[in-house]
Amino acid sequence: MRKTLILFLFGCLFLNGQQNRTIADGVAFLYNESLTNGKSYDWLDQLSNQIGGRLSGSLSEALAIEWAKEELEALPLDSVWLESVMVPKWVRGTFEYANIESSPGNTINVNICALGGSIATPSIGIKANIVEVKGIEELAQLGENKIREKIVFYNRPMQNSLVNAFEAYGNAVDQIYNGVAEAAKFGAVGVIVRSLNFRLDDYPHTGTMSYGELPINKRIPAASISTNDAELLSSMIALNPNIRFFIKQNCRNYPEVKSFNVIAQIDGSESPENIIMVGAHLDSWDLGDGAHDDGAGVVQSMEVLRLLGIKKGYRPKNTIRVVLFTNEENGLRGAKDYASGVRSKNEKHLLALESDTGGFTPRGFSFDTADRYFRKILSWKPYFKPYYIHLFDRKGSGTDVNLLKESALVLAGLRTDSQRYFTHHHSEMDTFEEINKRELEMGAATMAALVYLTDQLGVE
Amino acid sequence: MRKTLILFLFGCLFLNGQQNRTIADGVAFLYNESLTNGKSYDWLDQLSNQIGGRLSGSLSEALAIEWAKEELEALPLDSVWLESVMVPKWVRGTFEYANIESSPGNTINVNICALGGSIATPSIGIKANIVEVKGIEELAQLGENKIREKIVFYNRPMQNSLVNAFEAYGNAVDQIYNGVAEAAKFGAVGVIVRSLNFRLDDYPHTGTMSYGELPINKRIPAASISTNDAELLSSMIALNPNIRFFIKQNCRNYPEVKSFNVIAQIDGSESPENIIMVGAHLDSWDLGDGAHDDGAGVVQSMEVLRLLGIKKGYRPKNTIRVVLFTNEENGLRGAKDYASGVRSKNEKHLLALESDTGGFTPRGFSFDTADRYFRKILSWKPYFKPYYIHLFDRKGSGTDVNLLKESALVLAGLRTDSQRYFTHHHSEMDTFEEINKRELEMGAATMAALVYLTDQLGVE
Numbered sequence: 001m002r003k004t005l006i007l008f009l010f011g012c013l014f015l016n017g018q019q020n021r022t023i024a025d026g027v028a029f030l031y032n033e034s035l036t037n038g039k040s041y042d043w044l045d046q047l048s049n050q051i052g053g054r055l056s057g058s059l060s061e062a063l064a065i066e067w068a069k070e071e072l073e074a075l076p077l078d079s080v081w082l083e084s085v086m087v088p089k090w091v092r093g094t095f096e097y098a099n100i101e102s103s104p105g106n107t108i109n110v111n112i113c114a115l116g117g118s119i120a121t122p123s124i125g126i127k128a129n130i131v132e133v134k135g136i137e138e139l140a141q142l143g144e145n146k147i148r149e150k151i152v153f154y155n156r157p158m159q160n161s162l163v164n165a166f167e168a169y170g171n172a173v174d175q176i177y178n179g180v181a182e183a184a185k186f187g188a189v190g191v192i193v194r195s196l197n198f199r200l201d202d203y204p205h206t207g208t209m210s211y212g213e214l215p216i217n218k219r220i221p222a223a224s225i226s227t228n229d230a231e232l233l234s235s236m237i238a239l240n241p242n243i244r245f246f247i248k249q250n251c252r253n254y255p256e257v258k259s260f261n262v263i264a265q266i267d268g269s270e271s272p273e274n275i276i277m278v279g280a281h282l283d284s285w286d287l288g289d290g291a292h293d294d295g296a297g298v299v300q301s302m303e304v305l306r307l308l309g310i311k312k313g314y315r316p317k318n319t320i321r322v323v324l325f326t327n328e329e330n331g332l333r334g335a336k337d338y339a340s341g342v343r344s345k346n347e348k349h350l351l352a353l354e355s356d357t358g359g360f361t362p363r364g365f366s367f368d369t370a371d372r373y374f375r376k377i378l379s380w381k382p383y384f385k386p387y388y389i390h391l392f393d394r395k396g397s398g399t400d401v402n403l404l405k406e407s408a409l410v411l412a413g414l415r416t417d418s419q420r421y422f423t424h425h426h427s428e429m430d431t432f433e434e435i436n437k438r439e440l441e442m443g444a445a446t447m448a449a450l451v452y453l454t455d456q457l458g459v460e
Numbered sequence: 461m462r463k464t465l466i467l468f469l470f471g472c473l474f475l476n477g478q479q480n481r482t483i484a485d486g487v488a489f490l491y492n493e494s495l496t497n498g499k500s501y502d503w504l505d506q507l508s509n510q511i512g513g514r515l516s517g518s519l520s521e522a523l524a525i526e527w528a529k530e531e532l533e534a535l536p537l538d539s540v541w542l543e544s545v546m547v548p549k550w551v552r553g554t555f556e557y558a559n560i561e562s563s564p565g566n567t568i569n570v571n572i573c574a575l576g577g578s579i580a581t582p583s584i585g586i587k588a589n590i591v592e593v594k595g596i597e598e599l600a601q602l603g604e605n606k607i608r609e610k611i612v613f614y615n616r617p618m619q620n621s622l623v624n625a626f627e628a629y630g631n632a633v634d635q636i637y638n639g640v641a642e643a644a645k646f647g648a649v650g651v652i653v654r655s656l657n658f659r660l661d662d663y664p665h666t667g668t669m670s671y672g673e674l675p676i677n678k679r680i681p682a683a684s685i686s687t688n689d690a691e692l693l694s695s696m697i698a699l700n701p702n703i704r705f706f707i708k709q710n711c712r713n714y715p716e717v718k719s720f721n722v723i724a725q726i727d728g729s730e731s732p733e734n735i736i737m738v739g740a741h742l743d744s745w746d747l748g749d750g751a752h753d754d755g756a757g758v759v760q761s762m763e764v765l766r767l768l769g770i771k772k773g774y775r776p777k778n779t780i781r782v783v784l785f786t787n788e789e790n791g792l793r794g795a796k797d798y799a800s801g802v803r804s805k806n807e808k809h810l811l812a813l814e815s816d817t818g819g820f821t822p823r824g825f826s827f828d829t830a831d832r833y834f835r836k837i838l839s840w841k842p843y844f845k846p847y848y849i850h851l852f853d854r855k856g857s858g859t860d861v862n863l864l865k866e867s868a869l870v871l872a873g874l875r876t877d878s879q880r881y882f883t884h885h886h887s888e889m890d891t892f893e894e895i896n897k898r899e900l901e902m903g904a905a906t907m908a909a910l911v912y913l914t915d916q917l918g919v920e
Contacts, residue, residue, distance in 0.1 A: 031621075031623065032621045035620045035621050035623070036620045036621050160495045160496045160898070161491075161492045161495050161496050163491065163495070163846065163847050163848065163902070164848075165898075198897070198898060199897065361821070361877050361879055363848065386623065387623050388623065388624075388823065388851070390850040390851075391848070391850075417821050417877060419821055419896055419898045419899045419902070420896050420899070423896070436879055436880050436883070437658070437659065438620070438625075438658060438879045439879045439880070442623070442879070
C-alpha cells in the first residue's frame with residue numbers, strides 16, 4: 001500500500017514535471033519565434049510609415065482599419081470582422097502659432113499645439129495677460145477677479161521623484177483634462193498647459209481635454225506648450241507679470257463619423273464560449289505616427305494571434321480574440337461599444353489583456369481581478385523568469401479593457417519600462433525610429449505567454 | 461515572566477521595524493535626490509560633449525582624467541588622487557575605406573572601421589578574394605589551402621533568440637578578439653568581422669582584438685563591417701565567390717604612455733580600513749563620445765559619493781571609494797595596477813561594484829561572492845522593490861573589479877536593461893543624445909543604495 005502510494009506520488013510528480021516542461025517549452029517557443037521571425041516590427045513599420053498618425057474618424061484611421069483587417073485576414077485565423085462605432089471627429093487644421101509679448105512689439109515665438117477637442121481661437125487669435133498656477137486648487141484660490149479676461153497657464157510639472165512615470169502622469173493630467181472647463185468658469189479667455197513630459201525639450205504634447213457641462217458659448221481655446229517654453233514663460237512672468245500671450249489655432253469639432261473596431265479570432269477547440277482577449281487601440285494622436293501610442297500595442301496584439309496560430313500541434317482550448325479599438329484617445333467609443341456588445345451577447349472573457357504602455361522592454365503586468373484568480377496567475381511567475389518578467393501588480397489594467405469589468409474574470413495590462421514613455425507620448429516624437437525591435441518583440445512574446453498560460457492552465 | 465518575554469519580543473520587533481524604516485528612508489533619499497537634483501546627467505553632458513571619445517593614452521583621455529579629478533575635488537570628500545598607469549597607445553588615423561569589387565572596375569563602398577590594436581594596411585591598401593566563415597571552427601575546417609592570400613570574413617551574427625543581450629555578445633565576440641590571429645595562422649591577408657549589433661544598420665562597431673603570440677611580421681590588418689554591409693557582402697559572395705574586397709586603413713600602435721586611474725574617497729568613521737568601492741572605466745573607444753560605454757558608469761560612480769556625502773547626518777562607517785579605471789577597453793591596465801596596489805597594501809574591500817552596462821534602466825546586480833554574503837544581500841531585496849530592482853544573479857561582476865577577487869568579499873556589477881546596449885556599443889552611435897536622464901539617474905541611485913546598505917548592514 002505504502003509502495004503504491006509512493007509510486008502514485010512519484011507518478012504525479014513526474015507528470016507534473018513533464019507538464020511544467022511542456023508549458024515552459026511552449027513559452028520558450030513564443031519568445032524565440034517573436035525574437036527571430038517576428039512580424040511585429042515590420043507591421044509597425046507599415047502602420048507608422050505608410051499610414052502614420054491616425055486620429056479617430058480621419059482618413060488615415062480608415063486606412064489603418066483597412067490595413068489591420070487585411071493583415072489579420074492573411075493569417076490562419078477563423079474569423080475577422082469589423083464592429084461599427086460612431087466616433088467624434090476633431091481636426092487640428094493648420095499648425096498653431098503662439099508668442100510671448102514681453103513689451104509691445106517685442107515677441108518670442110513658442111511651441112504649442114491645440115489640446116484634442118479644443119475650439120479654435122478667433123481667426124485673428126487671442127492676446128491676453130497670463131496668470132500662472134500650479135493647478136486647479138490654486139486657480140480656485142485666486143478667484144474670478146484675478147482670472148477674468150486672462151489666459152490661465154497651468155505649470156505643474158510631472159514629479160521627477162516618482163519612479164513610476166505613469167504615476168507622475170496621473171498626478172499631472174488633471175490640468176489638461178479638467179483644467180480648461182475650470183478656467184472658463186472663472187472667466188479665462190484661454191488655457192495653456194505645460195506639456196506632460198519629464199524632459200525639457202521643444203515638443204508640445206497634446207491630449208484630450210473636456211469642456212464638461214460648459215455651454216458652447218462659454219468654451220475657450222486650450223493648448224499645450226513645450227516644457228522648455230513653459231520654463232521660459234514662467235521665468236518671464238516672474239520678471240514681469242504684465243507680459244501678454246498670443247495664441248492662434250484653428251482646430252475644429254465636426255459631427256460624429258463612423259469608425260470601426262477590428263476584431264479577429266481563433267475559435268476555441270474545447271470551450272469556444274470562453275474568450276481570451278488581447279487588444280490595443282488603433283487610433284492615435286495626429287502629431288507623430290503613433291508608433292509607441294499605441295501602434296506597438298496593435299502589432300503586439302496581432303502578433304499574439306500569429307504566434308499562437310503557428311505553434312505546431314497547438315490548438316487553443318478557448319477562443320483567442322484580438323480587438324483593435326477605435327477612439328481610445330478622445331472618446332473611448334470603441335471600448336464602450338465593444339463592452340456593450342459583449343454584455344448583450346453575454347460573452348464570457350477569461351482574460352482581457354491590453355498593451356498600451358509603449359513598445360518598451362516588458363517588465364510584467366498589472367491585473368484587475370479577484371484574489372483567487374490573481375493567486376493562480378502568480379503561480380506562473382517561474383515561467384516568466386527567464387525573460388526578466390517580474391512585475392505582477394494590481395494597479396489597474398488598460399483604458400479600453402477596463403470597461404469589460406462585468407464580463408471578464410481577469411483584466412490585465414502589459415507593463416513596460418516607463419522611463420522613456422513620456423518623451424514620446426502624444427507628440428511628434430512618437431515615431432517608428434524610436435522603437436527598439438527587440439523590446440517590441442519581447443512585449444509581444446510576453447503577452448502571448450500570458451494568453452497561452454491562461455488557455456492551457458486556466459485561471460479558475 | 462511571559463509578559464516580560466512578550467514585551468521584550470515586541471520591543472525587538474519595534475526596534476527592528478524602526479531600523480528597517482530608517483534604512484528604507486535612507487534608500488528613498490538616494491533615489492529622490494538622484495532623480496530631482498542629481499548631477500550625473502550634467503556631468504555626462506560635460507564628459508561626452510566637451511571632451512568626447514577618450515581612448516587610453518589620447519589627449520582627450522588626459523583631459524577626462526583632469527576633468528574627473530577636478531569634479532571630485534569640488535565634492536566634500538576626504539581625498540582625491542591619481543594612480544599612475546602605463547597604457548598601450550593605439551591611434552586610428554584617418555578614416556578607413558573599403559569596397560567590394562564585384563567585377564573589375566565595379567565597386568560598392570562599404571562601412572568599416574579598424575579593430576582596436578590592428579595594424580594598418582600598406583598605404584595602397586589590400587585587395588583580395590573573400591572567404592566567409594561563421595567562426596574559428598569553420599576556418600580550421602577549411603584549412604590553409606582555401607584561406608591563404610584571402611581576406612577572412614567572420615559573419616556569425618549575435619543570436620537574436622537570446623533574451624540577455626550580453627550573452628549573445630559573449631557568444632560572438634571571439635570572432636573579434638581571437639579571430640584575427642587564427643586567420644593569420646592560415647595565411648589570410650586580412651580580416652573583416654561583422655559588427656556585434658543586433659540591429660541592421662550602417663555603423664561599424666570597433667572593439668579590441670589580439671594578435672596573441674603572432675610575430676610582428678605575421679600580423680594582418682583587421683576591421684569591422686556594419687551589419688547592413690555584412691549582409692550585402694554575404695549575399696554578393698553567394699552570387700559570385702570570386703568578388704574581391706579592398707581595405708585601406710592607417711591605424712598605428714605607439715609605445716606605451718602614462719595614464720592614470722582617478723580615485724577619491726570618504727574615510728570610514730568606524731572601520732576606515734574596510735573599503736566599499738564603486739567604479740567604472742574612464743577610457744572609451746574613439747568613434748562615439750562614449751556616453752554609454754562607460755561615461756554613464758563614470759558619472760554614476762561619482763554620483764554615489766556625492767549622494768552619500770550630502771546625506772544629512774550620515775557618516776559612513778566604512779571607507780567609500782570611487783575608482784575610475786583607465787584602459788579597460790584595450791588592455792585593462794588600470795584595473796591590473798589598481799588590483800596589485802590593493803594587494804600590496806593589503807586593503808580589504810567589502811564590496812567592489814562596477815557600472816559598465818550602459819546608462820539604461822537598472823534591473824539589478826550580478827554578484828560574484830560566497831554563498832553567505834550573497835544570502836545577506838538577498839535579504840535586502842525588499843529595500844529595492846519600490847524601484848523595480850529585481851535582478852540579483854550570480855553571472856560575473858565587471859571587467860575591472862573582476863581582478864579584485866583576492867581582495868574583496870563581494871564583487872558586483874550593475875545590471876541594466878540590455879536590449880539597446882549593442883546598438884551603441886563601440887560605435888559612433890554611442891553618444892550623449894542616446895542617454896535618458898531618468899534611466900541614468902536611477903542607475904546611480906541603485907548603486908548608491910547597495911553601497912549604503914553594505915555600509916549600514918554589513919555583508920559579513
